[in-house]
Amino acid sequence: xxxxxxxxxxxxxxxxxxxxxxxxxxxxxxxxxxxxxxxxxxxxxxxxxxxxxxxxxxxxxxxxxxxxxxxxxxxxxxxxxxxxxxxxxxxxxxxxxxxxxxxxxxxxxxxxxxxxxxxxxxxxxxxxxxxxxxxxxxxxxxxxxxxxxxxxxxxxxxxxxxxxxxxxxxxxxxxxxxxxxxxxxxxxxxxxxxxxxxxxxxxxxxxxxxxxxxxxxxxxxxxxxxxxxxxxxxxxxxxxxxxxxxxxxxxxxxxxxxxxxxxxxxxxxxxxxxxxxxxxxxxxxxxxxxxxxxxxxx
Numbered sequence: 001x002x003x004x005x006x007x008x009x010x011x012x013x014x015x016x017x018x019x020x021x022x023x024x025x026x027x028x029x030x031x032x033x034x035x036x037x038x039x040x041x042x043x044x045x046x047x048x049x050x051x052x053x054x055x056x057x058x059x060x061x062x063x064x065x066x067x068x069x070x071x072x073x074x075x076x077x078x079x080x081x082x083x084x085x086x087x088x089x090x091x092x093x094x095x096x097x098x099x100x101x102x103x104x105x106x107x108x109x110x111x112x113x114x115x116x117x118x119x120x121x122x123x124x125x126x127x128x129x130x131x132x133x134x135x136x137x138x139x140x141x142x143x144x145x146x147x148x149x150x151x152x153x154x155x156x157x158x159x160x161x162x163x164x165x166x167x168x169x170x171x172x173x174x175x176x177x178x179x180x181x182x183x184x185x186x187x188x189x190x191x192x193x194x195x196x197x198x199x200x201x202x203x204x205x206x207x208x209x210x211x212x213x214x215x216x217x218x219x220x221x222x223x224x225x226x227x228x229x230x231x232x233x234x235x236x237x238x239x240x241x242x243x244x245x246x247x248x249x250x251x252x253x254x255x256x257x258x259x260x261x262x263x264x265x266x267x268x269x270x271x272x273x274x275x276x277x278x279x280x281x282x283x284x285x286x287x288x289x290x291x292x293x294x295x296x297x298x
Contacts, residue, residue, distance in 0.1 A: 002130045003062055005042040011063035011075050018042035021066075028069050030056075041129050053257035058150030091168070092158065093227060098174040102197050103209070105232040106173060107264040109272055110158065112225050114138070132250075138219045138226060141275045143250075151230060151259060151267035152251035154199075154207060156217040158225035161201040170202040171227065173209060182208060183215045184247075196241040197233060210238040210255040211247055230268035232261040 005018045016024060022032035022044055030052070034045040048056055055061045060074070067074045092110045097103045118124070119140040127134055132143050142153040161169040176192035182205040183189050190208070192198070197209035206217040210233040219226065238255040242248055 001046055001048055001057060003044045003046055003059060004126065004129045005044060006040070007059045007126065007129075008044075008063050008066065011060060012067045012070075012072050014066060014070060014072060018044065024069075025066070029065055038129050039125070043129055043131075050257060053150075053254060054259055055150070057254050057257075058146070058148050060148055061150055092225075093169050093171060095171045096173070096202075098172065102175070102234050102237050103173045103231060104234070105261040105264050106171070107230045107268050108171065109228040109268050110225065111228065111272070111275070114224055114226050116219060116221050116223050136219060138223070138275065141271055142228075145267055145271045145274060146250065146254075149263065149267050149270060150254060151263045152210070152254055153267055153271055154213055154229040154251075155219055156199075156206055156213075156227040156229065157219055157223045158227050159223070160217045161206070161227070162203050169227075171206075171229075172200045172202045173231075174198060174200060176205070180205065184208070184212045185215060185218055186212075187215065190245050190247070193244065195237075195244060197237045199229070208241060208245070208247070209233050211242055211245070211249055211252045228268055228271055230264040230271070232259055232264055 005021065008014075008021075014021065018035055022035055025044075025046065026032050030049060031047045032044050033047050036043045036045075046062070056065055063074050066072070089108055089110045093108060095106055095108060097106060116136050116138060119127075119134055119137045123137075123140055123144055124134040127140060127143055127147070130147050132147070134140050138155050142155055146152050156171075158169060161171075174197075175194045176196040176198050178194060180192045180198075181189055182192060182198070192205075192208075198205045199207040199209050201217070204216060205214055207213040209231070233255050235256050235258045238252055242252045242256065
């Protein structure tokens with residue numbers, strides 16, 4: 001897994017050079033399989049132990065490991081809460097989990113008056129260092145928080161969700177029906193089986209849970225309202241679907257090893273903060289954007 005040396009150094013005040021840090025980690029924690037210079041940064045390719053993916057697959061987690069080994073302090077990662085409002089996420093959205101064993105926790109926020117555009121340069125560069133391509137400010141923000149905290153996230157275009165005859169939209173986490181299909185964001189079509197867990201709007205598939213989003217609810221330049229998803233899926237269910245579909249992603253890798261259900265709220269709060277305060281290119285999107293402060297939905 002790729003980690004940015006500069007990012008780790010921002011979190012922990014160690015003095016080692018990239019080479020010295022790589023040697024230290026290899027001797028004391030995890031093998032660093034390779035190093036690569038990228039601009040002013042260095043990428044460390046770290047081989048995480050399977051039982052440590054849960055707590056060290058994000059830069060914050062690996063920084064804690066380094067800090068513990070070197071008796072240093074990690075930079076505080078407390079996130080500012082979105083200001084309270086009479087408008088809540090439940091006014092926009094209802095969430096239903098058909099089988100609680102498939103999805104241990106589902107946390108969501110709704111954001112309105114969204115402006116989709118390029119991410120700021122610093123965010124694009126950080127993603128590139130870690131091997132991810134910049135898409136747009138919303139998708140990039142979800143990937144950034146995954147790299148930071150380890151918790152995968154996803155964003156849906158709220159207005160593309162079916163309403164089922166009411167103004168309020170639905171998110172339903174259920175197993176796929178035999179023969180059901182989904183077109184994913186990479187424009188590939190997958191035929192599904194009941195072993196595959198889906199995120200749906202009550203009728204139509206929106207994403208393969210824990211693996212990849214669908215085209216039907218993808219973020220585009222005309223997106224104005226989004227649903228931010230931070231969930232915890234059954235590792236075995238994600239692994240089975242990944243193998244059946246022969247589809248592996250950064251998110252599925254993390255979910256297959258098991259993630260902490262308590263991290264979903266922290267991650268979605270961090271995502272909301274990042275997107276509100278700095279996750280966009282102001283020149284392309286303009287000023288004056290407003291965020292509806294949503295309620296966490298469990």
